[in-house]
Amino acid sequence: MKTNRGRFFEDYTIGQVIAHAVPRTVSGGERALYHALYPARGALYSSDAFAQSCGLACAPMDDLIAFHTVFGKTVPDVSLNAVANLGYAEGRWLRPVFAGDTLRAVSEVIGLKQNSNGKTGVVYVRTRGLNQRDEPVLEYVRWVMVRKGNPDAPAPDTVVPDLAGAVPAKDLVVPEGLDFTRYDFSEAGEPHRLGDYELGEQIDHVDGVTVEEVDHMLATRLWQNTAKVHFDATNREDGKRLIYGGHVISLARALSFNGLANAQMIVGLNAGAHVSPLFAGDTVRAWSQVLDIAPTAAPGVGAIRLRLVAVKHGTPAFSLKGADGKYAQGVLLDLDYWALMPL
Amino acid sequence: MKTNRGRFFEDYTIGQVIAHAVPRTVSGGERALYHALYPARGALYSSDAFAQSCGLACAPMDDLIAFHTVFGKTVPDVSLNAVANLGYAEGRWLRPVFAGDTLRAVSEVIGLKQNSNGKTGVVYVRTRGLNQRDEPVLEYVRWVMVRKGNPDAPAPDTVVPDLAGAVPAKDLVVPEGLDFTRYDFSEAGEPHRLGDYELGEQIDHVDGVTVEEVDHMLATRLWQNTAKVHFDATNREDGKRLIYGGHVISLARALSFNGLANAQMIVGLNAGAHVSPLFAGDTVRAWSQVLDIAPTAAPGVGAIRLRLVAVKHGTPAFSLKGADGKYAQGVLLDLDYWALMPL
Amino acid sequence: MKTNRGRFFEDYTIGQVIAHAVPRTVSGGERALYHALYPARGALYSSDAFAQSCGLACAPMDDLIAFHTVFGKTVPDVSLNAVANLGYAEGRWLRPVFAGDTLRAVSEVIGLKQNSNGKTGVVYVRTRGLNQRDEPVLEYVRWVMVRKGNPDAPAPDTVVPDLAGAVPAKDLVVPEGLDFTRYDFSEAGEPHRLGDYELGEQIDHVDGVTVEEVDHMLATRLWQNTAKVHFDATNREDGKRLIYGGHVISLARALSFNGLANAQMIVGLNAGAHVSPLFAGDTVRAWSQVLDIAPTAAPGVGAIRLRLVAVKHGTPAFSLKGADGKYAQGVLLDLDYWALMPL
The missing domain is CATH 3.10.129.10 (Hotdog Thioesterase)
Structure with missing residues (x-):
C-alpha cells in the first residue's frame, strides 16, 4: 500500500517528532493570491515602501500565509483522520516570512487522551514552522480529535499538557527592526x-x-x-x-x-x-x-x-x-x- | 465609531485633496492573476523578451492593472456611498508600472453639483496614481453620484469642471524608450x-x-x-x-x-x-x-x-x-x- | 476581416512551419496559481531548497506549466476549429523552465489525412517550446481532427507519420545537474x-x-x-x-x-x-x-x-x-x- 491513509489515534506516542513533508517556497504569487482570496488591506503586507518605513526590508507575507502554509504541511500527518479541530494555544509568530523564503514544519506530540467511547482520542501537537535557514518563524499548539484505526488498540496513558490561557x-x-515611530496613519487607512x-x-x-x-x-x-x-x-x-x-x-x-x-x-x-x-x-x-x-x-x-x-x-x-x-x-x-x- | 462608513456628498468640498490609503506593491503574482482572470494576450505584457525588443526594460504590468489598483485605492474615500459611477475623462497613462513598483493614489475634488432631489449629488475627482518614486503613473477624472448622509446639509455651490471631450x-x-521599428507582428499575433x-x-x-x-x-x-x-x-x-x-x-x-x-x-x-x-x-x-x-x-x-x-x-x-x-x-x-x- | 477565425483543414500543408504568437514570461505567480488550481505537492516544484539539494539552481516550474503554456500558444493556429484532440506521441521535456523564462512555440505540420466524410481531416503537428535563449524546453507530436472550411477543397495527399509507440x-x-543521491524522502513525502x-x-x-x-x-x-x-x-x-x-x-x-x-x-x-x-x-x-x-x-x-x-x-x-x-x-x-x- 503506497498511498497515505493518514495516522490514527493509536499511531501517536508522547514525545514523537514528525517532520512534515514538502517544504514550500513562497513568493509574490502567494501574496497576490492572498489579496485575491481575502479582502486583506493591511498596509504593511501590501506595500514594500510602507514596510520599509516601518523598519522592515520589504513587505512580509501576511502572517496567516505563514500560518496556513505551516498548518497545511501538518495535515497529512496530524489531521487526515481528524473528526474535529478542537483548539489552539501558545501560538507565536517568531520571524516574518518574506518572498523567497522556504517553509517547513515539524510537530511534537505533547498530549494524548482516549475518549470514553473508545473510538476516538485527542492528540495534542506543538508545531513549529522553520525557514530555509532553520530559523523558527512560527509555533503553536493545536489539538484534534482523531479516529482510532483499530478499535481494539489499547488506550495510551492520558497526558494532557498544561497550556497557557x-x-x-x-x-x-x-x-x-520594527519601528512604528514614523508610522503613517493616513497611508495605513485609519487614525x-x-x-x-x-x-x-x-x-x-x-x-x-x-x-x-x-x-x-x-x-x-x-x-x-x-x-x-x-x-x-x-x-x-x-x-x-x-x-x-x-x-x-x-x-x-x-x-x-x-x-x-x-x-x-x-x-x-x-x-x-x-x-x-x-x-x-x-x-x-x-x-x-x-x-x-x-x-x-x-x-x-x-x-x-x-x-x-x-x-x-x-x-x-x-x-x-x-x-x-x-x-x-x-x-x-x-x-x-x-x-x-x-x- | 472606528469603522469607515465612507464619505457622503456633504463631506466633499472643492479643492479638497484626499490621499488614499494602503499603498500597494505589484509583482509577477498580480500579472499571473490578470492572465488567469481575463483572456488577455497582449505580447508586450506577456513577454519580457517582446517588451525588450520594443525598447522597454521588461514587460510592464497591464495598463489596466495600474488603473484598477489606483481606482481601488479611491473607493473607500470616493465611492463607498456612490449610487452610480457616471463617467471618466482626461485619463492618461504617464509611465509604465513594473513588477516591484508600489502604487498609491491621491484625488482632488474638482466639481460638486447637488441633484434637484436633494438626496444625492455628483462629485468630480481628478485622481492621480504615483509610484514609490512619487512619479505619476496615471491620472483621470471620474464623477460619481453620491448619497447625502444628512438630507438637511446645505447644497454646495455648483461647480462643474470643463472637461475635454x-x-x-x-x-x-x-x-x-518605446520603439516599434523592430516590432514582430508574428509574435504579437496579428499582421x-x-x-x-x-x-x-x-x-x-x-x-x-x-x-x-x-x-x-x-x-x-x-x-x-x-x-x-x-x-x-x-x-x-x-x-x-x-x-x-x-x-x-x-x-x-x-x-x-x-x-x-x-x-x-x-x-x-x-x-x-x-x-x-x-x-x-x-x-x-x-x-x-x-x-x-x-x-x-x-x-x-x-x-x-x-x-x-x-x-x-x-x-x-x-x-x-x-x-x-x-x-x-x-x-x-x-x-x-x-x-x-x-x- | 481582422479577426482570427482559425485555420481549417485545407489551410495546412506538409512541412508548413507555424511560429505561434504571444511569447510568455512565467514567474512565481504562475507557480502559485498552479498550486491553487491543482492539489500539486511535488517537493522539487514546491521548494527552492529541495530543488537545490537535487542539484538544480532553484525549483523549476511544474513540467505541466511548460506543457500548458506551449500548448496554449498552439491553439489559435492548430485547434481553434478542432473537433477533437486525438492523441500525443514522442513528447520530451528537454530543459526545466524557471521563473523569469520566456516561452514561445513553433509547430511543423508532419501529417495530413482527410476523413472519408470529406468534412474533416486529421492534422499531425510536431510542436517545440523554446525559451528566451532559443533553447528547446519541450517537444511533442499531437494530432487533432479539424473541420474543413470549404467542403469542396481538394483532399491533400495522405501522410501519416510513423510515430514511436x-x-x-x-x-x-x-x-x-540533477542528482538524487542526497534525495530526502522524508521531505518529499513518501519512502x-x-x-x-x-x-x-x-x-x-x-x-x-x-x-x-x-x-x-x-x-x-x-x-x-x-x-x-x-x-x-x-x-x-x-x-x-x-x-x-x-x-x-x-x-x-x-x-x-x-x-x-x-x-x-x-x-x-x-x-x-x-x-x-x-x-x-x-x-x-x-x-x-x-x-x-x-x-x-x-x-x-x-x-x-x-x-x-x-x-x-x-x-x-x-x-x-x-x-x-x-x-x-x-x-x-x-x-x-x-x-x-x-x-
Whole structure:
C-alpha cells in the first residue's frame, strides 16, 4: 500500500517528532493570491515602501500565509483522520516570512487522551514552522480529535499538557527592526492608535463577504492542505464541501481591517475555536473585542489582544455565547490573538 | 465609531485633496492573476523578451492593472456611498508600472453639483496614481453620484469642471524608450498595423466569455476595491453581486485582442460609461470602432483612438444606441480610449 | 476581416512551419496559481531548497506549466476549429523552465489525412517550446481532427507519420545537474524509491477533487488557451463549458502524488487520450500503473514509465477498457508518460 491513509489515534506516542513533508517556497504569487482570496488591506503586507518605513526590508507575507502554509504541511500527518479541530494555544509568530523564503514544519506530540467511547482520542501537537535557514518563524499548539484505526488498540496513558490561557505579552516576539515611530496613519487607512482602544471595546466590522466553493478550494489547495472534506463533494450527502477553518480565520481577519487597520502584525495566537462549519453560499461577517493592551520593547510598537469573532450574516450584532455558556447560533469562529499596533 | 462608513456628498468640498490609503506593491503574482482572470494576450505584457525588443526594460504590468489598483485605492474615500459611477475623462497613462513598483493614489475634488432631489449629488475627482518614486503613473477624472448622509446639509455651490471631450493626441505620453521599428507582428499575433485600420471601421471581436461570481470577486479583491455590492450577496434581494465595472473593461479589452492584437498600450481614457450592470452567468462579447488615428514622436509608434463596446451575448452585432439616442438593450460598457500601435 | 477565425483543414500543408504568437514570461505567480488550481505537492516544484539539494539552481516550474503554456500558444493556429484532440506521441521535456523564462512555440505540420466524410481531416503537428535563449524546453507530436472550411477543397495527399509507440528510455533528457543521491524522502513525502515499484503495479490514488467552472476557466486562461468551448457557455445547449483536456492531466497528475510522490519530473509523454469530456460538478479520481522502469546516466536518478488514468467518481477501481477493447464508462484520460524517480 503506497498511498497515505493518514495516522490514527493509536499511531501517536508522547514525545514523537514528525517532520512534515514538502517544504514550500513562497513568493509574490502567494501574496497576490492572498489579496485575491481575502479582502486583506493591511498596509504593511501590501506595500514594500510602507514596510520599509516601518523598519522592515520589504513587505512580509501576511502572517496567516505563514500560518496556513505551516498548518497545511501538518495535515497529512496530524489531521487526515481528524473528526474535529478542537483548539489552539501558545501560538507565536517568531520571524516574518518574506518572498523567497522556504517553509517547513515539524510537530511534537505533547498530549494524548482516549475518549470514553473508545473510538476516538485527542492528540495534542506543538508545531513549529522553520525557514530555509532553520530559523523558527512560527509555533503553536493545536489539538484534534482523531479516529482510532483499530478499535481494539489499547488506550495510551492520558497526558494532557498544561497550556497557557494566553501568551503573556512579555513573551511576544517583535520582528527585528520594527519601528512604528514614523508610522503613517493616513497611508495605513485609519487614525486609531493603541491608546484609542479601550479594554472591552467591541467593534462591528460592518462588511460581509459571500463565500463560494471555488474561493476556499483555491485557498486550501494553495496551502497544500490535503484534507479530503474540503475538495471532494462526494464526502457529504449534500454535495457540499466543508470549508477549511483557516479560511474563516483569514476572512474574518481581513474584514477586521475596517476598524482595526492598524492592528498590523499578528504575533500571538492565544486560543481559537472553530465553533460551527461554514459552507459556500453563506455570507461571513466579523466583530472584535479588545481583551488586553501591552507595551513592547520596540520603538512606537504596542501590543493589542483581540477576540475576533466570525459570524454568519443574520446573526445579531456581537453574538457570542448564550446564557447557558454555549455559543450562539451563527457563530463560526472565536479567535483570541495578539497583534502589534502603533502607540 | 472606528469603522469607515465612507464619505457622503456633504463631506466633499472643492479643492479638497484626499490621499488614499494602503499603498500597494505589484509583482509577477498580480500579472499571473490578470492572465488567469481575463483572456488577455497582449505580447508586450506577456513577454519580457517582446517588451525588450520594443525598447522597454521588461514587460510592464497591464495598463489596466495600474488603473484598477489606483481606482481601488479611491473607493473607500470616493465611492463607498456612490449610487452610480457616471463617467471618466482626461485619463492618461504617464509611465509604465513594473513588477516591484508600489502604487498609491491621491484625488482632488474638482466639481460638486447637488441633484434637484436633494438626496444625492455628483462629485468630480481628478485622481492621480504615483509610484514609490512619487512619479505619476496615471491620472483621470471620474464623477460619481453620491448619497447625502444628512438630507438637511446645505447644497454646495455648483461647480462643474470643463472637461475635454477627448485627450488630444499631442498630450498622450509615450513610455520612454518605446520603439516599434523592430516590432514582430508574428509574435504579437496579428499582421495589422496602424495604416491597416480605417476611421470608422468596426471590428466584431467574435469571442465571448461567461462570467462567474468567483471571477469578479477575485479580481475586485485583488485591486483592494472595497465596494460592498461586489462581495456581499445580502445587499440585493436576488442574492446576486453587482460586478465591478472595471471588470467589464478588462474583459472587453482582453476580448478585443482578436482584431486589435497590436493596439498594445493604453495611453488615454477619453470617456467611459458603465451602461448597464453585468451579473454572473452572463456571457460578455465586445466590438470596437476606430475613432481617430494620430502619429506620435516615438519611432514606429502611432496612436489609435478606439471605442470599445461590451455587450451581453444575444445583443445584435455592433449594437450601441437606438434612434432615441439611448443605449440599446444589452450594452454594458461604452469606452473611448487611446492605444499605441505600430505604424 | 481582422479577426482570427482559425485555420481549417485545407489551410495546412506538409512541412508548413507555424511560429505561434504571444511569447510568455512565467514567474512565481504562475507557480502559485498552479498550486491553487491543482492539489500539486511535488517537493522539487514546491521548494527552492529541495530543488537545490537535487542539484538544480532553484525549483523549476511544474513540467505541466511548460506543457500548458506551449500548448496554449498552439491553439489559435492548430485547434481553434478542432473537433477533437486525438492523441500525443514522442513528447520530451528537454530543459526545466524557471521563473523569469520566456516561452514561445513553433509547430511543423508532419501529417495530413482527410476523413472519408470529406468534412474533416486529421492534422499531425510536431510542436517545440523554446525559451528566451532559443533553447528547446519541450517537444511533442499531437494530432487533432479539424473541420474543413470549404467542403469542396481538394483532399491533400495522405501522410501519416510513423510515430514511436513510446519514447525509448535512452532518449529521455535528464536536466543538467540533477542528482538524487542526497534525495530526502522524508521531505518529499513518501519512502518509495524506484526499486519499490514493480512492473504492472497499480496504485489507486485515493483522493478526489470536485471541479467547478471557475477552476478550469482560470487555468485555461492562464495558459492563454483561446479555444472558445472552454469559456463561452453559449456554445452548448446545456450551458456547460467543456473543460480543457490539459486541466484533467494536471488534476490527475497532482492526485497521483498520493502513492507516487517521488515520481518527480515528467520527462517523456508517450501517448495520451482524452477519452471522455469532464464537466463542472464532476469529481475526478485517478489511478496509475507502472509500465516500465529504466536507469539514466544521472546520479541516483531512474526513470519510471507510468500509465495515469483519470476517472469520474463512481467508476469502479482501476477501470480502463472493457472486453470489447473500448474505454469503460467514466474514464476521462489515459496518459502514458515517463517521470524521473530516485533509485
